[in-house]
Amino acid sequence: QVQLVESGGGVVQPGRSVRLTCEASGFTFSMYGMHWVRQAPGQGLEWVAGISYDSTEKYYGESVKGRFTISRDSSKNTVFLKMNSLRVEDVAVYYCAKESDNYSGQSPFDHWGQGTLVAVSS
Amino acid sequence: EIVMTQSPATLSVSPGERATLSCRASQSVGRNLAWYQQKSGQAPRLVISGASTRATGIPARFSGSGSETEFTLTISGLQSEDFGVYYCQQYNKWPTLSFGGGTKVEIK
DSSP: EEEEEEEOOOEOOTTEEEEEEEEEEOGGGGGGOOOEEEETTTOOOEEEEEETSSSEEEEOOOOTTTTTTEEEEEEEEEEEEEEEEGGGGGOEEEEEEEEEETSSSOOEEEEEOOOOOEOOOO | OOOOEESSEEEEOOSSSSSEEEEEESOTTTTEEEEEOOOOTTTOOOEEEEEEETTTOOOOOOEEEETEEEEEESSSSSGGGEEEEEEEEEEESOOOOOOOOOEEEEEE
């Protein structure tokens, strides 16, 4: 079965960096676009970033553009989110999510990880 | 950016009753609209895609309708496991995706 397991969260000081990792299994990773979605405490869902199945396309939400970088390593079935210049408003649970359609680039997310919490505090 | 607006913010429903949730897009998204269910402390779960197609394992009491800018999720005969927060998401204006603010379905 499909599994997405995030790691890398924790307490980070403002202005510092952290890299989140999502390890995927149970499907042909190289065929699907992957995304990061975050949820601030008590708030709704916010799309953060997405990467195409072949890494040729990468996209970001306005609030993280220029600070966050998404990448993937299909040899290790892993997607990353490098988060630089962290702010208090970046505090959230970060979810990794898989697109439902292969090679699509325009489909919803049919599987999600359990999330990893990033807390930004001095 | 396409803004997704959900109503109501909270819906109080008795078990066995029908729940009707609305989602409005600030511009047309065709039928590229999904609904997700999220229970407390859990990741979201895909319920509906393509405005009306139930995801794998989703029971028939869940139905979606609508197109362009107006969408509805209906849960007929609400069961205890259906309570939680429901989010709509547009994926028409790729690559910019957006979610609605959510509707909390609670026990009346």
